[in-house]
Amino acid sequence: MAKQLDYHTLREIFTRFQAAEPEPKGELDHVNAYTLVVAVALSAQATDAGVNKATHELFKIADTPQKILDLGEERLIEHIKTIGLYRNKAKNVIKLSRILVEDYGGEVPNSRAALQSLPGVGRKTANVVLNMWWRYPAQAVDTHIFRVGNRSGICPGKDVDAVERAIEDNIPVDFQQHAHHWLILHGRYHCKARKPLCGSCLIRDLCMYEDKNL
Structure with a gap:
């Protein structure tokens, strides 16, 4: 488990996520x-x-x-x-x-x-x-977020509750609304479990993953 990244690094990470995907959406279809x-x-x-x-x-x-x-x-x-x-x-x-x-x-x-x-x-x-639905900045921690959070140092924690608290406590409040969507999408499509795509990663220079240069 990586150490918790500092405030300035976290702000830069989420600034990049926001620039790449200003309004990330969940991928489950629903009508209400x-x-x-x-x-x-x-x-x-x-x-x-x-x-x-x-x-x-x-x-x-x-x-x-x-x-x-x-x-x-x-x-x-x-x-x-x-x-x-x-x-x-x-x-x-x-x-x-x-x-x-x-x-x-x-x-x-x-x-x-x-x-x-x-x-x-x-x-x-x-x-x-x-x-x-209600646009409340709640953080839904799944396996993707748990992996990304611990691997990168964005929101490390020994269990999903600890990772949820790490997001709420450390990620700047202006990124809280979309934080879990950015992290899910990053884990799903880039920071994959078995073969993370570190070579094309948006935050490679800021991430604490020890094997990212291999």
Whole structure:
């Protein structure tokens, strides 16, 4: 695990990220807050592309909690059966949809605690929804961010909670809104797990990765 980079280095890193991609976007397709919750819940141990393929037709016919309940679990499974753990995910989507209808009038709550109380919704999912839909600077730490943060020194930490705190505590506040998207995209397309593309890396001269010159 690399040491935490200093303030000036972090500002330069995110200035470069911002210049390259001023408005980074999440890659999960959705049409409202509810479909975003469902898409993120389905994305656990699955690719965004795989989830988008499965939800493309689903969200055309069921884009609210009540419509999902009307669809029913078995018909929901038919739409998402290409996604890993689809049976358990279908049960959670039905359960969370029922809670949203019964306890929240069919609306998605915008507090982290309320979101995390929904079946299949953990802290990462809640943070994605808060960030992408309500534009709150919540940091959703996934495997890409955990790897990039520790490898580079941008936001090192022994677990995802520590990495989340490192982002919130050390990255300048004017970059907080998009920080997790920049880091996810950097990890997904450049700072890859097995063969990082250090030769073409935007922040190679600032990164603390010991093997970047090999």
